[in-house]
Amino acid sequence: MEQRLKQIKTASAVGIIGNTALALVKVVLGFLAGSLAVVGDGVDSATDVLSFIIIFFALKIMAKEPDEEHSYGHYRAEALATLFIAFMILFAGVQLLIFALTKIVTAAANPVPSPLAVVVSFVSIGGKLLLALYQFKTGRKTESAMLIANGRNMLADLYVSVGVLLGTFATITLRIPVIDHLVAMFIAVWIIWTAVRIFLEANTELMDGVKDTSIYQAVFDAVDQVENVANPHRTRIRKLANLYLIDLHIEVDGTLTVAEGHRLAMEVEHVLRQKIDNLYDVAVHVEPLGNMEKEKYGLSPQKLTD
Structure with missing residues:
Protein backbone atom coordinates (compact mmCIF):
# COMPACT_ATOMS: atom_id res chain seq x y z
CA MET A 1 0.00 0.00 0.00
CA MET A 207 -22.88 3.48 -1.14
CA ASP A 208 -20.97 0.25 -0.34
CA GLY A 209 -21.33 -1.04 -3.89
CA VAL A 210 -18.96 -2.48 -6.49
CA LYS A 211 -18.98 -1.51 -10.15
CA ASP A 212 -17.66 -4.85 -11.41
CA THR A 213 -20.10 -7.42 -10.01
CA SER A 214 -18.19 -10.31 -11.61
CA ILE A 215 -16.18 -10.46 -8.39
CA TYR A 216 -19.15 -12.21 -6.75
CA GLN A 217 -18.84 -15.13 -9.17
CA ALA A 218 -15.09 -15.22 -8.50
CA VAL A 219 -15.84 -15.52 -4.77
CA PHE A 220 -18.35 -18.35 -5.26
CA ASP A 221 -15.95 -20.21 -7.56
CA ALA A 222 -13.21 -19.93 -4.95
CA VAL A 223 -15.45 -21.24 -2.14
CA ASP A 224 -16.42 -24.24 -4.31
CA GLN A 225 -12.79 -25.37 -4.20
CA VAL A 226 -12.94 -25.96 -0.43
CA GLU A 227 -14.11 -29.47 0.48
CA ASN A 228 -16.93 -29.91 3.02
CA VAL A 229 -18.12 -26.35 2.49
CA ALA A 230 -21.44 -25.64 0.76
CA ASN A 231 -23.89 -22.92 -0.18
CA PRO A 232 -21.96 -19.64 0.07
CA HIS A 233 -24.65 -17.02 0.61
CA ARG A 234 -25.46 -13.65 2.14
CA THR A 235 -22.29 -12.49 0.41
CA ARG A 236 -21.57 -8.78 0.56
CA ILE A 237 -18.60 -7.03 -1.02
CA ARG A 238 -17.46 -3.47 -0.48
CA LYS A 239 -14.49 -1.44 -1.65
CA LEU A 240 -12.06 0.80 0.19
CA ALA A 241 -10.09 2.57 -2.56
CA ASN A 242 -8.65 -0.41 -4.50
CA LEU A 243 -9.21 -2.89 -1.64
CA TYR A 244 -12.06 -5.38 -1.20
CA LEU A 245 -13.90 -6.31 2.00
CA ILE A 246 -15.88 -9.56 1.80
CA ASP A 247 -18.55 -10.85 4.19
CA LEU A 248 -20.17 -14.22 3.48
CA HIS A 249 -21.96 -17.15 5.11
CA ILE A 250 -21.11 -20.78 4.43
CA GLU A 251 -22.71 -24.10 5.46
CA VAL A 252 -20.87 -27.09 6.93
CA ASP A 253 -21.81 -30.39 8.56
CA GLY A 254 -23.75 -29.51 11.71
CA THR A 255 -22.08 -32.31 13.70
CA LEU A 256 -18.63 -30.73 13.41
CA THR A 257 -17.01 -29.17 16.45
CA VAL A 258 -16.57 -25.42 16.71
CA ALA A 259 -12.84 -25.89 16.08
CA GLU A 260 -13.48 -27.93 12.91
CA GLY A 261 -15.98 -25.36 11.60
CA HIS A 262 -13.47 -22.60 12.30
CA ARG A 263 -10.78 -24.52 10.40
CA LEU A 264 -13.03 -24.70 7.32
CA ALA A 265 -13.78 -20.99 7.59
CA MET A 266 -10.04 -20.30 7.66
CA GLU A 267 -9.60 -22.46 4.55
CA VAL A 268 -12.25 -20.40 2.79
CA GLU A 269 -10.44 -17.19 3.74
CA HIS A 270 -7.11 -18.63 2.57
CA VAL A 271 -8.52 -19.58 -0.85
CA LEU A 272 -10.17 -16.17 -1.25
CA ARG A 273 -6.89 -14.40 -0.52
CA GLN A 274 -5.24 -16.54 -3.19
CA LYS A 275 -7.92 -15.91 -5.82
CA ILE A 276 -9.00 -12.31 -5.16
CA ASP A 277 -6.48 -9.52 -5.66
CA ASN A 278 -6.30 -6.62 -3.22
CA LEU A 279 -8.33 -8.39 -0.56
CA TYR A 280 -8.28 -6.30 2.60
CA ASP A 281 -10.48 -8.31 4.96
CA VAL A 282 -12.74 -11.38 5.01
CA ALA A 283 -15.46 -12.28 7.49
CA VAL A 284 -16.81 -15.83 7.22
CA HIS A 285 -19.91 -16.89 9.19
CA VAL A 286 -20.39 -20.66 9.64
CA GLU A 287 -23.87 -22.25 9.63
CA PRO A 288 -25.08 -25.90 9.73
CA LEU A 289 -26.08 -27.56 6.45
CA GLY A 290 -29.67 -26.91 5.46
CA ASN A 291 -29.96 -23.74 7.49
CA MET A 292 -33.21 -22.09 6.42
CA GLU A 293 -32.75 -18.55 7.75
CA LYS A 294 -34.37 -16.00 5.49
CA GLU A 295 -31.78 -13.78 3.78
CA LYS A 296 -32.39 -10.06 3.72
CA TYR A 297 -29.00 -8.88 2.50
CA GLY A 298 -26.23 -10.14 0.26
CA LEU A 299 -25.98 -12.43 -2.77
CA SER A 300 -25.82 -16.18 -3.35
CA PRO A 301 -25.01 -18.07 -6.59
CA GLN A 302 -28.77 -18.47 -7.16
CA LYS A 303 -29.50 -14.76 -6.74
CA LEU A 304 -26.56 -13.83 -8.95
CA THR A 305 -27.98 -15.82 -11.86
CA ASP A 306 -31.59 -14.68 -11.42
Whole structure:
Protein backbone atom coordinates (compact mmCIF):
# COMPACT_ATOMS: atom_id res chain seq x y z
CA MET A 1 0.00 0.00 0.00
CA GLU A 2 2.87 2.38 0.76
CA GLN A 3 4.30 1.84 -2.73
CA ARG A 4 0.87 2.48 -4.24
CA LEU A 5 0.51 5.79 -2.39
CA LYS A 6 3.98 6.82 -3.55
CA GLN A 7 3.09 6.11 -7.20
CA ILE A 8 -0.15 8.08 -6.92
CA LYS A 9 1.72 10.97 -5.31
CA THR A 10 4.27 11.04 -8.14
CA ALA A 11 1.53 10.96 -10.77
CA SER A 12 -0.24 13.80 -8.96
CA ALA A 13 2.92 15.92 -8.93
CA VAL A 14 3.35 15.41 -12.68
CA GLY A 15 -0.31 16.33 -13.17
CA ILE A 16 0.00 19.53 -11.14
CA ILE A 17 3.10 20.74 -13.01
CA GLY A 18 1.79 19.80 -16.46
CA ASN A 19 -1.71 21.20 -16.01
CA THR A 20 -0.47 24.41 -14.36
CA ALA A 21 1.71 25.09 -17.39
CA LEU A 22 -1.12 24.32 -19.83
CA ALA A 23 -3.67 26.37 -17.88
CA LEU A 24 -1.44 29.45 -17.78
CA VAL A 25 -0.60 29.20 -21.48
CA LYS A 26 -4.24 28.76 -22.56
CA VAL A 27 -5.78 31.40 -20.29
CA VAL A 28 -3.16 34.10 -20.94
CA LEU A 29 -2.77 33.51 -24.67
CA GLY A 30 -6.49 32.86 -25.03
CA PHE A 31 -7.24 36.34 -23.70
CA LEU A 32 -4.56 37.85 -25.93
CA ALA A 33 -5.98 36.01 -28.94
CA GLY A 34 -9.53 37.02 -28.04
CA SER A 35 -10.82 33.44 -27.94
CA LEU A 36 -13.33 32.52 -25.25
CA ALA A 37 -13.12 28.87 -26.29
CA VAL A 38 -9.35 28.76 -25.62
CA VAL A 39 -9.82 30.56 -22.29
CA GLY A 40 -12.50 28.03 -21.35
CA ASP A 41 -10.11 25.22 -22.23
CA GLY A 42 -7.59 26.84 -19.89
CA VAL A 43 -10.15 27.04 -17.09
CA ASP A 44 -10.76 23.31 -17.52
CA SER A 45 -7.02 22.66 -17.16
CA ALA A 46 -7.01 24.81 -14.01
CA THR A 47 -9.66 22.52 -12.47
CA ASP A 48 -7.29 19.61 -13.13
CA VAL A 49 -4.63 21.38 -11.06
CA LEU A 50 -7.05 21.74 -8.15
CA SER A 51 -8.02 18.08 -8.57
CA PHE A 52 -4.45 16.93 -8.09
CA ILE A 53 -4.02 19.19 -5.05
CA ILE A 54 -7.10 17.52 -3.55
CA ILE A 55 -5.49 14.13 -4.26
CA PHE A 56 -2.40 15.15 -2.26
CA PHE A 57 -4.56 15.92 0.77
CA ALA A 58 -6.46 12.66 0.33
CA LEU A 59 -3.20 10.68 0.20
CA LYS A 60 -2.16 12.12 3.56
CA ILE A 61 -5.40 10.93 5.11
CA MET A 62 -5.23 7.51 3.45
CA ALA A 63 -1.74 6.92 4.85
CA LYS A 64 -3.02 7.12 8.43
CA GLU A 65 -3.27 3.92 10.45
CA PRO A 66 -6.68 2.61 11.62
CA ASP A 67 -7.86 4.15 14.89
CA GLU A 68 -10.80 3.89 17.30
CA GLU A 69 -13.05 6.02 15.11
CA HIS A 70 -11.93 4.46 11.81
CA SER A 71 -11.32 0.78 12.47
CA TYR A 72 -11.19 -0.03 8.73
CA GLY A 73 -8.57 2.65 8.12
CA HIS A 74 -8.91 5.86 6.11
CA TYR A 75 -9.02 4.54 2.54
CA ARG A 76 -12.48 5.96 1.86
CA ALA A 77 -10.77 9.36 1.66
CA GLU A 78 -10.03 8.45 -1.97
CA ALA A 79 -13.73 8.13 -2.85
CA LEU A 80 -14.55 11.33 -0.95
CA ALA A 81 -11.78 13.18 -2.80
CA THR A 82 -13.09 11.85 -6.12
CA LEU A 83 -16.55 13.12 -5.18
CA PHE A 84 -15.17 16.54 -4.32
CA ILE A 85 -13.33 16.65 -7.64
CA ALA A 86 -16.62 15.93 -9.42
CA PHE A 87 -18.38 18.85 -7.70
CA MET A 88 -15.47 21.17 -8.46
CA ILE A 89 -15.48 20.22 -12.14
CA LEU A 90 -19.26 20.69 -12.22
CA PHE A 91 -18.95 24.20 -10.77
CA ALA A 92 -16.32 25.17 -13.36
CA GLY A 93 -18.50 23.83 -16.18
CA VAL A 94 -21.61 25.70 -15.04
CA GLN A 95 -19.68 28.97 -14.68
CA LEU A 96 -18.21 28.62 -18.17
CA LEU A 97 -21.65 27.82 -19.62
CA ILE A 98 -23.15 30.96 -18.08
CA PHE A 99 -20.24 33.07 -19.34
CA ALA A 100 -20.51 31.64 -22.87
CA LEU A 101 -24.27 32.26 -22.99
CA THR A 102 -23.72 35.85 -21.89
CA LYS A 103 -21.18 36.33 -24.69
CA ILE A 104 -23.56 34.89 -27.30
CA VAL A 105 -26.18 37.48 -26.40
CA THR A 106 -23.65 40.24 -27.24
CA ALA A 107 -21.89 38.36 -30.05
CA ALA A 108 -22.03 41.26 -32.47
CA ALA A 109 -19.71 43.33 -30.26
CA ASN A 110 -17.03 40.63 -30.01
CA PRO A 111 -13.97 40.52 -32.32
CA VAL A 112 -12.77 37.51 -34.32
CA PRO A 113 -9.94 35.65 -32.48
CA SER A 114 -6.39 35.92 -33.82
CA PRO A 115 -4.48 32.93 -35.34
CA LEU A 116 -2.59 32.66 -32.03
CA ALA A 117 -5.61 30.76 -30.69
CA VAL A 118 -5.00 27.97 -33.22
CA VAL A 119 -1.37 27.61 -32.12
CA VAL A 120 -2.38 27.41 -28.46
CA SER A 121 -4.90 24.68 -29.27
CA PHE A 122 -2.21 22.58 -30.96
CA VAL A 123 0.00 22.87 -27.88
CA SER A 124 -2.93 21.94 -25.65
CA ILE A 125 -3.72 18.78 -27.63
CA GLY A 126 -0.15 17.48 -27.40
CA GLY A 127 0.23 18.25 -23.71
CA LYS A 128 -3.14 16.81 -22.70
CA LEU A 129 -2.53 13.59 -24.65
CA LEU A 130 0.73 12.91 -22.81
CA LEU A 131 -0.75 13.73 -19.39
CA ALA A 132 -3.91 11.67 -19.96
CA LEU A 133 -1.96 8.57 -21.06
CA TYR A 134 0.34 8.83 -18.04
CA GLN A 135 -2.55 9.25 -15.59
CA PHE A 136 -4.45 6.30 -17.09
CA LYS A 137 -1.38 4.08 -16.97
CA THR A 138 -0.61 4.88 -13.32
CA GLY A 139 -4.28 4.86 -12.32
CA ARG A 140 -4.87 1.38 -13.73
CA LYS A 141 -1.61 0.09 -12.28
CA THR A 142 -2.50 1.30 -8.79
CA GLU A 143 -6.27 0.85 -9.24
CA SER A 144 -6.74 4.43 -8.09
CA ALA A 145 -10.23 5.84 -8.70
CA MET A 146 -8.84 9.35 -8.25
CA LEU A 147 -6.18 9.03 -10.97
CA ILE A 148 -8.53 7.21 -13.35
CA ALA A 149 -11.10 9.97 -12.81
CA ASN A 150 -8.48 12.59 -13.59
CA GLY A 151 -7.29 10.57 -16.58
CA ARG A 152 -10.82 10.52 -17.96
CA ASN A 153 -11.17 14.20 -17.28
CA MET A 154 -7.98 14.94 -19.20
CA LEU A 155 -9.03 12.64 -22.03
CA ALA A 156 -12.23 14.67 -22.19
CA ASP A 157 -10.01 17.76 -22.23
CA LEU A 158 -8.21 16.32 -25.23
CA TYR A 159 -11.47 16.02 -27.16
CA VAL A 160 -12.36 19.51 -26.01
CA SER A 161 -9.04 20.90 -27.28
CA VAL A 162 -9.65 19.29 -30.67
CA GLY A 163 -13.09 20.94 -30.71
CA VAL A 164 -11.50 24.27 -29.76
CA LEU A 165 -8.98 23.90 -32.57
CA LEU A 166 -11.66 23.20 -35.17
CA GLY A 167 -14.00 25.87 -33.82
CA THR A 168 -11.28 28.53 -33.63
CA PHE A 169 -10.10 27.75 -37.14
CA ALA A 170 -13.68 28.01 -38.42
CA THR A 171 -14.21 31.29 -36.53
CA ILE A 172 -11.09 32.86 -38.03
CA THR A 173 -11.74 31.50 -41.52
CA LEU A 174 -15.42 32.46 -41.66
CA ARG A 175 -14.97 35.54 -39.44
CA ILE A 176 -18.04 34.69 -37.37
CA PRO A 177 -17.30 35.30 -33.62
CA VAL A 178 -20.36 33.38 -32.43
CA ILE A 179 -18.75 30.08 -33.53
CA ASP A 180 -16.07 30.54 -30.86
CA HIS A 181 -18.76 31.11 -28.23
CA LEU A 182 -20.75 28.07 -29.32
CA VAL A 183 -17.60 25.96 -28.99
CA ALA A 184 -17.16 27.38 -25.49
CA MET A 185 -20.70 26.24 -24.69
CA PHE A 186 -19.90 22.77 -25.98
CA ILE A 187 -16.84 22.68 -23.71
CA ALA A 188 -18.97 23.69 -20.73
CA VAL A 189 -21.54 20.96 -21.39
CA TRP A 190 -18.75 18.39 -21.80
CA ILE A 191 -17.19 19.46 -18.50
CA ILE A 192 -20.55 19.11 -16.75
CA TRP A 193 -21.12 15.63 -18.20
CA THR A 194 -17.62 14.56 -17.11
CA ALA A 195 -18.40 15.73 -13.57
CA VAL A 196 -21.66 13.74 -13.50
CA ARG A 197 -19.89 10.54 -14.62
CA ILE A 198 -17.17 10.92 -11.99
CA PHE A 199 -19.79 11.58 -9.31
CA LEU A 200 -21.79 8.46 -10.18
CA GLU A 201 -18.69 6.23 -10.05
CA ALA A 202 -17.50 7.63 -6.71
CA ASN A 203 -21.02 7.32 -5.33
CA THR A 204 -21.01 3.55 -6.00
CA GLU A 205 -18.17 3.03 -3.53
CA LEU A 206 -19.61 5.43 -0.97
CA MET A 207 -22.88 3.48 -1.14
CA ASP A 208 -20.97 0.25 -0.34
CA GLY A 209 -21.33 -1.04 -3.89
CA VAL A 210 -18.96 -2.48 -6.49
CA LYS A 211 -18.98 -1.51 -10.15
CA ASP A 212 -17.66 -4.85 -11.41
CA THR A 213 -20.10 -7.42 -10.01
CA SER A 214 -18.19 -10.31 -11.61
CA ILE A 215 -16.18 -10.46 -8.39
CA TYR A 216 -19.15 -12.21 -6.75
CA GLN A 217 -18.84 -15.13 -9.17
CA ALA A 218 -15.09 -15.22 -8.50
CA VAL A 219 -15.84 -15.52 -4.77
CA PHE A 220 -18.35 -18.35 -5.26
CA ASP A 221 -15.95 -20.21 -7.56
CA ALA A 222 -13.21 -19.93 -4.95
CA VAL A 223 -15.45 -21.24 -2.14
CA ASP A 224 -16.42 -24.24 -4.31
CA GLN A 225 -12.79 -25.37 -4.20
CA VAL A 226 -12.94 -25.96 -0.43
CA GLU A 227 -14.11 -29.47 0.48
CA ASN A 228 -16.93 -29.91 3.02
CA VAL A 229 -18.12 -26.35 2.49
CA ALA A 230 -21.44 -25.64 0.76
CA ASN A 231 -23.89 -22.92 -0.18
CA PRO A 232 -21.96 -19.64 0.07
CA HIS A 233 -24.65 -17.02 0.61
CA ARG A 234 -25.46 -13.65 2.14
CA THR A 235 -22.29 -12.49 0.41
CA ARG A 236 -21.57 -8.78 0.56
CA ILE A 237 -18.60 -7.03 -1.02
CA ARG A 238 -17.46 -3.47 -0.48
CA LYS A 239 -14.49 -1.44 -1.65
CA LEU A 240 -12.06 0.80 0.19
CA ALA A 241 -10.09 2.57 -2.56
CA ASN A 242 -8.65 -0.41 -4.50
CA LEU A 243 -9.21 -2.89 -1.64
CA TYR A 244 -12.06 -5.38 -1.20
CA LEU A 245 -13.90 -6.31 2.00
CA ILE A 246 -15.88 -9.56 1.80
CA ASP A 247 -18.55 -10.85 4.19
CA LEU A 248 -20.17 -14.22 3.48
CA HIS A 249 -21.96 -17.15 5.11
CA ILE A 250 -21.11 -20.78 4.43
CA GLU A 251 -22.71 -24.10 5.46
CA VAL A 252 -20.87 -27.09 6.93
CA ASP A 253 -21.81 -30.39 8.56
CA GLY A 254 -23.75 -29.51 11.71
CA THR A 255 -22.08 -32.31 13.70
CA LEU A 256 -18.63 -30.73 13.41
CA THR A 257 -17.01 -29.17 16.45
CA VAL A 258 -16.57 -25.42 16.71
CA ALA A 259 -12.84 -25.89 16.08
CA GLU A 260 -13.48 -27.93 12.91
CA GLY A 261 -15.98 -25.36 11.60
CA HIS A 262 -13.47 -22.60 12.30
CA ARG A 263 -10.78 -24.52 10.40
CA LEU A 264 -13.03 -24.70 7.32
CA ALA A 265 -13.78 -20.99 7.59
CA MET A 266 -10.04 -20.30 7.66
CA GLU A 267 -9.60 -22.46 4.55
CA VAL A 268 -12.25 -20.40 2.79
CA GLU A 269 -10.44 -17.19 3.74
CA HIS A 270 -7.11 -18.63 2.57
CA VAL A 271 -8.52 -19.58 -0.85
CA LEU A 272 -10.17 -16.17 -1.25
CA ARG A 273 -6.89 -14.40 -0.52
CA GLN A 274 -5.24 -16.54 -3.19
CA LYS A 275 -7.92 -15.91 -5.82
CA ILE A 276 -9.00 -12.31 -5.16
CA ASP A 277 -6.48 -9.52 -5.66
CA ASN A 278 -6.30 -6.62 -3.22
CA LEU A 279 -8.33 -8.39 -0.56
CA TYR A 280 -8.28 -6.30 2.60
CA ASP A 281 -10.48 -8.31 4.96
CA VAL A 282 -12.74 -11.38 5.01
CA ALA A 283 -15.46 -12.28 7.49
CA VAL A 284 -16.81 -15.83 7.22
CA HIS A 285 -19.91 -16.89 9.19
CA VAL A 286 -20.39 -20.66 9.64
CA GLU A 287 -23.87 -22.25 9.63
CA PRO A 288 -25.08 -25.90 9.73
CA LEU A 289 -26.08 -27.56 6.45
CA GLY A 290 -29.67 -26.91 5.46
CA ASN A 291 -29.96 -23.74 7.49
CA MET A 292 -33.21 -22.09 6.42
CA GLU A 293 -32.75 -18.55 7.75
CA LYS A 294 -34.37 -16.00 5.49
CA GLU A 295 -31.78 -13.78 3.78
CA LYS A 296 -32.39 -10.06 3.72
CA TYR A 297 -29.00 -8.88 2.50
CA GLY A 298 -26.23 -10.14 0.26
CA LEU A 299 -25.98 -12.43 -2.77
CA SER A 300 -25.82 -16.18 -3.35
CA PRO A 301 -25.01 -18.07 -6.59
CA GLN A 302 -28.77 -18.47 -7.16
CA LYS A 303 -29.50 -14.76 -6.74
CA LEU A 304 -26.56 -13.83 -8.95
CA THR A 305 -27.98 -15.82 -11.86
CA ASP A 306 -31.59 -14.68 -11.42
